[in-house]
Amino acid sequence: MYFAGLRCPHRLSDLPLTHDQGVESIVFLTTLGGLFLACGMTQKALKIANAEGGHPKPATTSSSKCLWHRFVNKAQLFGTWGPPHVYIIGTALNRMEQPDWFSDWALPTFDLGFGGIAIVKTLACVVNGAAICLAYHSFKHLGNNFCFTGVREKTKTVETGPYSVIRHPLYASILLAQASWAWMWWSYIPLVGLGLSAISFAAKIPIEERIREEDPLTGVEYSSYSKKVKYRLIPYVW
Secondary structure (H helix, E strand, O other), X not given: OEEOOEEOOOOHHHOOOOHHHHHHHHHHHHHHHXXXXXXXXXXXXXXXXXXXXXXXXXXXXXXXXXXHHHHXXXXXXXXXXXXXXXXXXXXXXXXXXXXXXXXXXXXXXXXXXXXXXXHHHHHHHHHHHHXXXXXXXXXXXXXXXXXXXXXXXXOOOOOOHHHHOOOOHHHHHHHHHHHHHHHHOOEOHHHHHHHHHHHHHHHHHHHHHHHHHHOOOOXXXXXXXXXXXXXXXXXXOO
16 A cells, blocks of 8 residues: 555555655654644634624725735735645655755755754644644634634624733744744745745734724724733734
8 A cells, every 4th residue: 555655564664764754754744734633623613603603794994805905815825825735745746755846945954964853853843733732722712703804793802811912823823833844844935934924914913903993892892902912923022
């Protein structure tokens, strides 16, 4: 039996993997599993919100409808989802090794050697898991308030869990995952996506917060929450 061009062994000693392929397989499975979990959590949260939170209300500000906001949303989606899909497809088709063109974007080795790089990649996988945990707890506390843009008919300002530390922990989990990909894949490519996402969030967040502040149901409550939880994405930074 074969998977991604590799023969699945009957015994561990029969593994047809080099050391490089073994480490890359761990990174590959972590990346694939993270995307699978992220998609599953998003779909579950959206289903709960649609069933219990009502429909998203029309935005009270024209900012959310402008072409710039739509462009920023698409840029963020591309920066977030593009690199991992390219990595997964390219690595799977290349027998658990990064394609040559992908390796051309490799980070410097810093004289770490294979063992040192393998350790850093493994630690980065742990950080990626932490990003997934942050997203899970964010969705859990968000409950039926989840909405891509705007405010739902039945909504409240969430102030518990990660939302008691920063106002947009879901966005923070995305940035943390992208940062971990750079070290997991040992590549500059995720940093390009990270920069694109960071710029997009910097543009999106003020618009989305303005929508909540202008909403009759959440405006006063959210303004009070913003004064209490001062940081949007990174504690003590912004």
